[in-house]
């Protein structure tokens with residue numbers, strides 16, 4: 171374990187980072203130990219396949235926790251028997267079944283659909299006490315940033331990195347910059363942490379936190395509950411940050427205490443002593459600081475297709491005429507057109523069709539309580555076609571039912587669903603129809619996110635609930651709550667929550683093992699393991715040396731990974747064949763007869779349909795979701811390099827793992843030199859070794875672009891970084907030995923959860939993860 175550098179003042183992020191360094195590479199990249207790895211069905215199949223192909227195993231099942239969330243229907247599970255009979259959509263079913271196969275094959279702690287503890291990964295981790303202060307937490311999901319609310323360093327990773335963590339329990343990382351957002355003062359009544367984070371993103375923009383870990387600090391943050399803090403860190407990814415963090419405090423410790431996977435007995439005291447050291451020192455250096463007055467924030471909603479399109483509810487739909495920059499103006503025109511909005515319409519005059527209360531941002535018990543208080547005694551407005559409440563986990567659902575919230579919602583005309591991601595991105599059947607407008611408590615309003623041509627407006631649970639009742643966007647501060655004694659009761663009782671958690675552990679341990687997907691027998695698994703272990707180890711990646719091609723020009727900013735590869739293509743369990751889905755919504759449309767036909771999108775036009783390079787003038791290419799399907803789709807289409815002023819952090823990382831070279835070039839150089847060449851259909855040449863970009867006549871356009879040494883080395887030589895890390899296994903062993911002593915309270919992890927495997931040799935009732 172590298173000794174923490176204590177000689178100079180450090181930030182919270184610096185401290186957690188330092189405590190996880192396994193090894194610093196000669197090129198300056200860090201091998202970081204990962205304490206907690208959450209896994210779901212969408213981003214893991216290809217990672218497990220990679221392990222199997224290389225004969226590798228999961229290094230720390232006890233640091234791993236698996237659940238299903240994205241693909242599962244949210245219908246009642248009263249008649250649930252198995253995935254095979256419950257999930258109708260074949261590709262969703264295959265993804266969940268594949269996860270169950272992998273859980274069996276690698277003996278991993280798992281909350282399946284029959285387990286009351288199943289839910290959205292980012293709700294389940296904290297709820298179980300798996301997420302702890304000062305830990306490194308990762309998941310193949312961009313909203314892993316949620317867990318930073320506990321003072322954890324938590325970030326989303328791509329599938330190649332999921333595989334890396336499964337195999338090595340480490341990740342190769344570079345150090346991010348430190349950014350602090352200070353929110354002083356008090357939030358006004360009716361203003362929630364969701365308004366706060368939407369306001370922040372409105373101020374700093376979706377690229378505002380690029381390259382940084384943001385620490386949220388100040389009185390307004392300290393005053394928030396832990397669940398409210400989670401909503402803030404959750405959306406730090408929408409601000410472009412690698413992660414969001416909040417200093418852990420007494421409220422944090424109180425929240426964690428007694429949760430099933432939290433440290434117990436003497437380990438608890440040891441943990442708290444360490445957690446109390448996790449704060450930014452007084453004179454610690456922040457590369458960037460933004461100060462916001464809490465009093466300036468009023469209930470906020472979004473109007474466009476980027477979370478930065480946030481406005482106070484008292485505002486009006488923007489007018490393109492007010493924007494001088496042509497890229498921004500065109501973006502506003504396109505967003506208004508997509509969203510079906512007229513400039514200068516007061517936001518409060520906009521009617522909606524559907525309301526969604528759920529997602530990893532706002533589906534916890536406090537969110538549901540707050541929304542229930544709004545709807546109590548009312549009925550949803552006549553124009554509302556559907557209003558859904560989707561609790562974040564089975565246990566949140568039980569808790570809400572114990573408090574009577576479900577009755578309040580159903581009496582008002584809401585549907586009360588089972589836990590999952592649901593209409594946040596509609597990988598399950600919960601979607602909007604084309605042109606439907608939704609008031610949503612989720613975190614992304616990208617085009618097509620909630621269904622093809624869907625229109626999403628982000629807001630807090632109380633604002634969404636009030637919209638459902640009034641029928642159009644409403645300022646919650648003007649809303650008349652019905653608090654009278656004649657109203658249905660909400661029985662808030664926090665004691666019940668810990669009882670429910672305890673009870674769930676007890677019940678689930680006693681239950682007969684749920685029937686997991688059974689297509690592979692245990693004997694077959696054993697045979698497979700032997701074969702795989704005898705197989706060759708070490709995968710490799712396509713080399714990148716010199717690339718010459720025409721380049722396809724694009725001008726948009728904030729091209730998100732939902733646009734690069736929409737959700738319907740995420741249901742594959744393979745890495746290949748995704749080229750067909752690349753920029754699907756922009757590349758294809760339906761003609762009058764309903765036939766799908768190509769549009770005049772740049773990649774459909776010769777010679778760009780054969781371009782190997784993309785040149786993008788707008789900032790923040792690849793922002794949003796962690797889906798590695800985005801670089802897979804680009805690669806499958808034939809693209810090998812993207813040149814842009816800036817990139818989404820996770821997309822940038824994921825590209826390198828797939829032999830794709832993202833190059834950051836100043837916007838002015840792109841606009842003045844590279845873009846004109848692309849438009850003129852001239853070839854350009856990228857030389858990775860020289861770090862140069864040249865024009866078709868050999869003229870040097872970019873003399874020296876930046877790329878980190880380690881990444882360059884891997885790309886030039888086509889090296890698989892899992893193989894490289896495994897050569898350093900003695901350092902990982904040494905770190906783990908020291909961790910056992912210094913951070914003994916992290917041992918155990920998810921190890922006490924019974925792995926639901928029927929008929930294994932170990933026990934007829936399953937095995938606990940630590941036995942393996």
Ligand SMILES: CC(C)[C@H](C(=O)O)[C@@H](O)C(=O)O
Nearest residue numbers: 212310311312313795796797
């Ligand atoms: C499926 C997953 C890769 C994705 C993410 O990383 O965010 C999803 O959770 C989302 O919200 O778009």
Ligand code: SF4
Nearest residue numbers: 313529530591594595
């Ligand atoms: S953002 Fe939505 S889809 Fe992604 S993990 Fe959260 S709830 Fe699931």
